[in-house]
Amino acid sequence: MSTPTYLGMPALPPRSPYGTGNLRGDRTFPRAAHDELRNGQLRRNLGKATHTIRAKRLAVTGELPDWEALRDAGSAIKTDTMNRLPELLEQLEAKVTEAGGTVHWARDGAEANDIVTRLVQQTGSDEVIKVKSMATQEIGLNEHLADQGIKAHETDLAELIVQLADDKPSHILVPAIHRNRDEIREIFRAGIPGVDPELDSVPAHLAAAARAYLREKFLTTPVAVSGANFGIAETGTLSVVESEGNGRMCLTLPDTLITVMGIEKVLPRYADLEVFLQLLPRSSTGERMNPYTSLWTGVTPGDGPQNFHLVLLDNGRTAALADRIGRQALNCIRCSACLNVCPVYERAGGHAYGSTYPGPIGAVVTPQLAGMDVSADDPNSSLPYASTLCGACYDACPVKIDIPSLLVELRHQHTEATGRTAEKLAMKAAAAVMGRPGVYRAAQKAAGLGRVVAGRDGKISHLPPPFNGWSDSRDTPAPPKRSFRAWLASAEGASALRAAAEEGARTRTEADGPDEEEQ
């Protein structure tokens, strides 16, 4: 007989370590929203921008007869990918290596930052140009590079605005959505060396000012850092999708290219791009096709960067993958459609989420990557509650991520992880009442006592905490004298129902004749 070997309990994969990167704000969502809601300019900018993009998206998704089938295909491909992520990543590594690239694995943001820093240092450069990338923002790469004496220049126009203003992005796709033209002109006048002091706020002039500034960076910086929208396991091909062409400059001009890609961005086959290159631009910018789609495979002698490094980033993704329900969130292609349709995002803005990933998907993915610390005021614990569960995000999502259900799931995980709270006790008490019909009926009678606290007009205008936020802008009707069941049991109820039945029978007989009465 063989002795059983104790293998130990499988440990839960690590989340993104607390206190690193940009996956946790410094205050809870309601507190942050409290301030953001007072910013009238932000509300107007956001309202205008989200409404415009919603209309564009609906127009270009509505015109495709197979849009729903595309969404299903996108969802199926992503689900299949997540189900065999390890094997696909190894295939990707093999193919990239075969094509002359070097693959690095980073457990978390700190490891990825160290790898990128070392690679930049090896080139001897103290500057990098950057393609707009969520992954590098998530890990705080720019800040880390700055600490090591390396200056990172953002080249995406909106990212440049955010960087020059020493601000934080507030939208996945339009990081400066919270800024309008006049604000941008001021940022450029203060931040771009040698800019025309007479610069006005005509969009074309603003773009020209940024172009002149960036052109010089493209031509003189030997290292670029990018993210990736897709990584194809079958061929080792990486892809970046963008609108301005600045990404294309970064991906082709420098000698060294370092790409940081979240491990969930892998796709099995080259042909899968057929689905995603339709889903992504239509969902994100409302365009039929984005202006620039760059695809590269390793290194091509004499053409483009001669050194290519791919950094595969986990940073909590394996932890999300281990969650049978929550793993759906990894299917996200960062199109931002869910942000643009979200009524909560529209009011509170992206900064209120405190994370690189705002909006509905941010409320789901941020706690999954970085965890919800059980301490009551971890900002991430407030994110799953920052939704009315209205479902607009689910309808808009090109890969059909059921965000409302994921939010409910994360709320459950949160309440399971916390100890006894006042809310939990109240919920238990409510369930205990509702679970016993006799007690429920007694409580219902007691609710009638609510009439006592109501004013003479039958309104309750002030409620104690935690309900004071509700009563600040809403009246609550006093409970009625009689519940429905009391009415039903009364002689009045019985006769009302009898009368209704008789009246109905009479009208049916008049209208249809007696034969059809049963219909």
Place this chain on the structure above:
Amino acid sequence: MRIGLFATCLGDTLFPDAVRATAVLLARLGHELVFPPDQTCCGQMHVNTGYQREPVPLVRGFAEQFGDPSIEAVVMPSGSCAGSVRHQHGIVAERYGDAALRAGVATVQAKTYELSEFLVDVLGVTDIGAYFPHRVTYHPTCHSLRLLRVGEKPLRLLRAVEDIDLVELPEADACCGFGGTFAVKNAETSSAMLADKMRHVTGTGAAVCTAGDSSCLMHIGGGLSRIEAGTRTLHLAQILASTRTSPYVLPSTPLEATR
């Protein structure tokens, strides 16, 4: 048909007129009503707030009270409660229930309907002989719209009401900001959403804003009452139950109309 009526805890306790109207309406259409007296609450508030163990007895209670095979359909005047039964009871039963509960839930789920979908899909009626000579605007409520996909059904019912002046609500599909405990935990964001909804509602000049869910109406109506708007909220069932012989009389203050 033999119909099980689920009053919902909110309807039974705070908004009984909407449930009364539902009962009267179904009786008028010639159906037999069953009201299992031990019914209480669907547990939606618990699940939506993150509690799934606590509502197990509620989910079991619902399955038991309406499981009786002689009840052909379970009808409720609430899109979100119907949504909870159809989408959340299974999740709770799967996680914390036993095989019997899972089977019971599957049985009742299959015959559970929100009022407007029951009328249009199951009974196949749109004109139910209602009379309501007022200007009305309809707010579709998120769970009716996107969870149950009731689509145009409530509007088809309203369009068939005699003498109604039905006006379209701008940005109707936008959430009113209620979201259950959202309105408490994120009261300020909720209020900002409510303000926009109220602006659209009052802009229609309607005397009545209707919907298929007393909870959203409590929210919108509570806000309209606070700003002393001229528009009242009224459950869809109450408009449909109003007839020439017994017409609904609009009360003078908005909050009275909510129940």
